[in-house]
Amino acid sequence: MSAYHPIGIFDSGYGGLTVLKEIVRKLPQYDYIYLGDNARTPYGTRSFDTVYHYTLECVQHLFSMGCRLVILACNTASAKALRNIQQLDLEKINPDYRVLGVIRPTTEVIGNYSKSGEVGILATKGTVTSESYLVEIEKFFPDVKVYQEACPMWVPLVENNEYMSAGADFFVKKHIDHLLEQSPAIDTLLLACTHYPLLLPKIKEHIPNNITILSQGEIVADSLADYLHRHPEMDEQCSKGGQIRFFTTDSPEDFSRQASLFYGEPVQAEKLSL
Template identity: 40%
Template sequence: MSWKAIGIFDSGVGGLTVLKEIVKALPQEDTIYLGDTARVPYGTKSPETVIRYARQITEFLVGRDIKLLVVACNTASAVALDSLNEAFSIPIVGVIEPGARRAVSVTKTGKVAVIGTEGTVKSSAYTKAIKRLSSDVQVVTRACPLFVPLAEEGWVDNEVARLTARSYLEGLREDGVDTLVLGCTHYPLLKGVIEEVMGSDVVLVDSAEETARTVAGILADHDLLRPVAEKGNHHYFVTDVPAGFIRVGNRFLGGDLGDVYQVNLEQAIQVGDGGDDGE
């Protein structure tokens, strides 16, 4: 048994959808969430930069003594997971593998589409994960860079959102896929218009639930779960001022967000490195 918290990070607020499912599955666990709001978004940035940011954040969370890390950002899961596993010894769970598993179990025609940021799509992480699980499944991918700003602008159900979805997704529908992985934590907010374009016979897969199940499984396997009678505490950190995160986060969690603290990761890293180099 371990009383330590579960660490969760995302480039911003989107990973709260994953946190929500983890809290639902494991209400007895403490969580520490970090949203890198001073450097959001990750999806348009290079793998090198995303890896650097992911390492800084993991350093910070490991410094707060977590027992497991959830990389709740698709882009960071796609490009930084191997590097994090090399550098840190705690179990680390991304959102790609669970999403891929769900897609493979859902598809009947064996044709799956994956949409995500440019970083996620370029990495081919979903395609590789799906092929590892079932080499027969065909995977088509499409980057949808405007979906994140649309979701953040709250334009999720207007003509612009509808036209954008059509422009990005029409080709995928014509490819005859029966499963669509929403490979970015923002995309569930656009579910309505995505469903309109894809049609009701295409199943939309969102990794949050499956990721929570994976986390529960690993903690159980390693005997790291807290007693079920407990009630977890939840702490939130962001790298920009908290106001925007609090507003959107409360929408994501139904008004249930607690205190949010701002942290300067550059400074945190600075101090650490200064100590190491200072001989």
């Protein structure tokens, strides 16, 4: 197939690169476009309506660049925008296009990791307020108890390259303590924001050894591989040239410099003007 139809990966900033890294590791043969809306980050503190409109605008740009399948590699966008885009917009844009999120793949498996049946969610305020994880986990694991903790400072710590600082220790410990105070039986923690894997060394310092920590990258990559296997009509449309392009709505120089922290190797970004 000669047509260029990459898989689009969208995030409000850099965090989705931790998901893209695992997707490319699992499915290196596909073409990808990554779009970070850095000019308008963070999404986690914004209203549902604002996140929906920002996300839709970026998804439409990815469609215009050839993508027919877009992954919202952002928990806030998945919580606040995905359903509206799927139910209200795709039929008008193109009913054959698809937009997927990161919440459902995670909630489909999270109960399998917990022996106590009690899991903790660490997320942005927007994701916690949406209660998306409570609703989705209930569908797949109705007996699992879910506890949530909003961590409003974690994304700024990561975005400002302060995630290894003493200040990071304070805020990481504060929110983990708040979460674990809700129940001593929590044995599984989900990092329900794609920025949070960079805080993993700090997080591990403040939790008991018996608690399993889940990041979303590998889970989402496995889910995408399964989706493409189950939907060969979409798989056939996705071009397979092994190319990756990176776009940001802010400074491409700043993005390229910061992105390697999340992606694990050098990144050369291009500017996308909305």
